[in-house]
Amino acid sequence: MTRIADIYAQIAAANRPEVFITLRDQADVETEHAASIAAGGALAGVILAVKDNVDVAGLPTTAACPGYEYRPEHDAASVAALRAAGAVVIGKTNLDQFATGLVGTRSPYGAVRDSRRPDHISGGSSSGSAVAVALGFADIAIGTDTAGSGRVPAGLQGIVGIKPTIGVVSTAGVVPACASYDCVTILAADLDLANRAMGAMAGAAAWPASTHFAAPDSPVVAVPATLPALDARWQEAFHTAVEHAENAGVRIKRIDLSDFLAAAKLLYEGALVAERYDAVGEYISAASPSDLVDPTVAAIIGPAGRFSATDLLSDRRRVQTLAERAMSVLGDATALLIPTAPMHPTLAEVEADPVGVNATMGTYTNFCNLFDLCAVSVPAGEVIESDGSAAQFGITVVGRAYDDAVVLDIAGRIGTRSPASGRSWPERAGAKATEVFVVGAHLRGQPLMSQLTDKGARWAGVAATAEAYRLVALDTEPAKPGLVRDELAGTSIRGELWAVSPAALGEFLGELPSPMMLGPVQLSDGRWTVGFGCDHQSVGDAAPLTATHWLER
Secondary structure (H helix, E strand, O other): OOHHHHHHHHHHHHOOOOOEEEEOOHHHHHHHHHHHHHHOOOOOOOEEEEEOOEOOOOOOEOOOOHHHOEOOOOOOHHHHHHHHOOOEEEEEEOOOHHHOOOOOOOOOOOOOEOOOOOOEEOOOOOHHHHHHHHOOOOOEEEEEEOOOOOOHHHHHHOOEEEEOOOOOOOOOOEOOOOOOOOEEEEEEOOHHHHHHHHHHHOOOOOOOOOOOOOOOOOOEEEEEOOOOOOOHHHHHHHHHHHHHHHHOOOEEEEEOOHHHHHHHHHHHHOHHHHHHHHHHHHHHHHOOHHHOOOHHHHHHHHHHHHOOHHHHHHHHHHHHHHHHHHHHHHOOOOEEEEEOOOOOOEHHHHHHOHHHHHHHHOOOOHHHHHOOOEEEEEEEEEEEOOOOOEEEEEEEEEEOOOOHHHHHHHHHHHOOOOOOOOOOHHHHOOOOOEEEEEOHHHOOOOOOHHHHHOOOOEEEEEEEEOOOEEEEEEOOOOOEEEEEEOOOOOEOOEEEEEEEOHHHHHHHHHHOOOOOEEEEEEEOOOOEEEEEEEOHHHHOOOOEEOHHHHHOO
């Protein structure tokens, strides 16, 4: 049986018709999968599910509203980028209608049930995408995230959800929810695959010259001083995750989350919801019963047209004030660690109070896009509920805009899934990085390593020079060796490579003490890179060293 045949057999056996709105013909997927494997690519053979508010050429886009259906001629930019890297679309997934909800139940195509406990919700609005990954129907899935739609279902389904900085991934070809805050996200079973997929999907994004590619060696991470909306069991799960983070070398800083939570309420309770009306409000207002507009969604979006431009501007100023105060509270922390979701409700609980439960689900997610923060949700164990069943518990690492690689790094250190390997997805997506060859005091575990990690440098592995270099003892404090090119008496010197941003490289150049300099270094494989070195004249009669000798000093 082929892999595709096996997946379709799993889909049939699972009896989860609510996961996909459109499932492609198996033979077509088989053909494309074989061609993808043959062609190669960063995502060759990877099976992709697409949330049905994101266009796939030739397949209907419904946004979970049958009356809204249209057939696009072109892929959304995110889908096109993943397909170009080799991913194969299997189908379009269910969602909270018009991406309005965090529960996964607001769809005429059926409430998407939890992958493990079918009497519980999946989380939304990227409900079908998350469950498709959790049940093995797809390797990766596209979601969208305005208020937490790419993170909440990831947390409840025990998978990874990456929400990038706003604008890093194109939203062209996506049915808007709140256009100012919408993001396209990736859901995957592990960080490594999510990292590769994000790198492909983000394409040639514009990144600052100061982009960090990893977190500091011992980062300061803020956590909430109190945990509203979590019961005792869920609070205990979060405390366990914090202890795990501390054991991984993270320094914890407890903060007041009040300004974050105040902003979270503005996303639905204030004039910001007018953007949802701008997106689909006129359609909803004119829809007939046969269009099957969800009544809860209609009750949220329909009245949002009452807000004036003045109301919207006032609430945006309020968001800006709260963001400035919140970032001041965050202070020197590299990132914020929070629960992804505060609870895992049953379908019956949501039916009894659809608006109230949904609002609670967004406690720790709604503020993120309003403040233009990036985030990674990762599994962090289970919560044993009062009935004895196990809920998946997720944590989210939140960072400032363009710190996407930083939160990816921290999430890999403290989550229960293995970290991403190789280059961070911002590097894969075009963030400029230079590999710098180091020896001596800048090696991992040595006194000056922090000069690299504090500037966001990512350790890129061990390396060695061509057989044309030697080390000399420099009269510096702290003591360090100098790397000198000597084609007559040189040998191969072992060291390390670190990926650094252009801004960090410039800072290093300005901070280097004499006689050190940055210059070209030839590696043992023939490549040339940048490295810390010295010239013959500057070292004079300095005593020779071996790398082993220096480390034993």
